[in-house]
Amino acid sequence: MDNRQYVGIDIGGTKIEAVLVDGEGNVLNTGRIPARPGAQNVLEDVIAIARRMGGEPAAVGVGLPGQVDSVNGVVRDIVNLDIVELELGREAGEALGVPVQVENDVNAAALGAVALIDDEIGADDTVVFLNFGTGLAAGVVRDGRVERGHSGAYGEVGHIPVDPNKYLCNCGQRGCLETVTSGGSVAKLWPEGDPPLPDLIAKAKAGDEHALEVFGIVQHGLADTVQVVAQAYDPRLIVLGGGMAKTGRPLVDMIVEELERREATSHFLKSLHLPDRLRLAPVEQPIGAIGAALAAPRV
Numbered sequence: 011m012d013n014r015q016y017v018g019i020d021i022g023g024t025k026i027e028a029v030l031v032d033g034e035g036n037v038l039n040t041g042r043i044p045a046r047p048g049a050q051n052v053l054e055d056v057i058a059i060a061r062r063m064g065g066e067p068a069a070v071g072v073g074l075p076g077q078v079d080s081v082n083g084v085v086r087d088i089v090n091l092d093i094v095e096l097e098l099g100r101e102a103g104e105a106l107g108v109p110v111q112v113e114n115d116v117n118a119a120a121l122g123a124v125a126l127i128d129d130e131i132g133a134d135d136t137v138v139f140l141n142f143g144t145g146l147a148a149g150v151v152r153d154g155r156v157e158r159g160h161s162g163a164y165g166e167v168g169h170i171p172v173d174p175n176k177y178l179c180n181c182g183q184r185g186c187l188e189t190v191t192s193g194g195s196v197a198k199l200w201p202e203g204d205p206p207l208p209d210l211i212a213k214a215k216a217g218d219e220h221a222l223e224v225f226g227i228v229q230h231g232l233a234d235t236v237q238v239v240a241q242a243y244d245p246r247l248i249v250l251g252g253g254m255a256k257t258g259r260p261l262v263d264m265i266v267e268e269l270e271r272r273e274a275t276s277h278f279l280k281s282l283h284l285p286d287r288l289r290l291a292p293v294e295q296p297i298g299a300i301g302a303a304l305a306a307p308r309v
């Protein structure tokens with residue numbers, strides 16, 4: 011049993027969320043401040059919110075977007091926050107006097123989501139967390155740890171170029187899954203409603219012709235994404251997270267409808283029972299910050 015406390019911090023483009031947790035992962039305190047761009051501001055904000063959490067944390071974990079080098083504690087190329095490079099692990103660690111671990115934000119959210127739905131997950135089970143945010147990426151957790159791969163690109167399924175519409179992607183390829191299934195791309199394909207996905211679903215259900223067309227593109231891409239991670243990683247569960255998961259049950263329904271259409275002509279696909287393995291992430295909770303606390307060093 012771990013009697014120590016940990017701080018977890020989730021840095022987004024607009025806000026910074028933090029939690030203080032005990033060794034069992036129970037949340038003891040929470041906090042939130044607006045994010046300010048610039049490396050020096052981000053460093054100061056991390057130090058300030060970690061101190062504000064109180065308690066006696068043994069270590070701190072921080073989840074961030076961009077290129078995150080967890081081994082060396084360095085983050086690079088966070089466009090939203092105007093950061094080229096920041097040695098966050100070392101600099102925040104020196105100021106706070108405890109080890110500070112940096113982690114990719116999708117991986118941190120994956121750890122947090124798995125911890126909050128762990129009653130269904132065995133120790134050896136693999137869980138895939140799909141982050142439908144500005145972009146699309148997967149965090150893959152096995153035995154309570156995130157998979158990293160050879161270059162850290164493990165789970166970058168958003169840039170698999172398979173979509174027949176061949177829209178241009180930020181990465182320079184065409185037809186990436188991200189161009190039809192991320193929150194950012196749905197907002198581009200359906201620039202009505204705030205948020206756009208519930209509006210798109212409602213108008214498609216009402217029979218609007220253009221809405222039906224866009225709905226079909228997004229639905230097809232979502233089912234492709236689920237199949238890619240299901241067949242590549244064969245996880246126990248596929249957890250739907252990120253901003254688009256706030257759509258709730260209608261998001262799951264739209265994926266299941268397409269999977270069932272495909273299953274009708276494929277024994278193979280039906281045998282995988284994919285609809286049974288889908289879950290919504292508990293997006294009303296600060297899963298990114300909780301997961302960052304779980305990523306904090308235990309030594």
Ligand SMILES: [Zn+2]
Nearest residue numbers: 169179181186
């Ligand atoms: Zn791409």
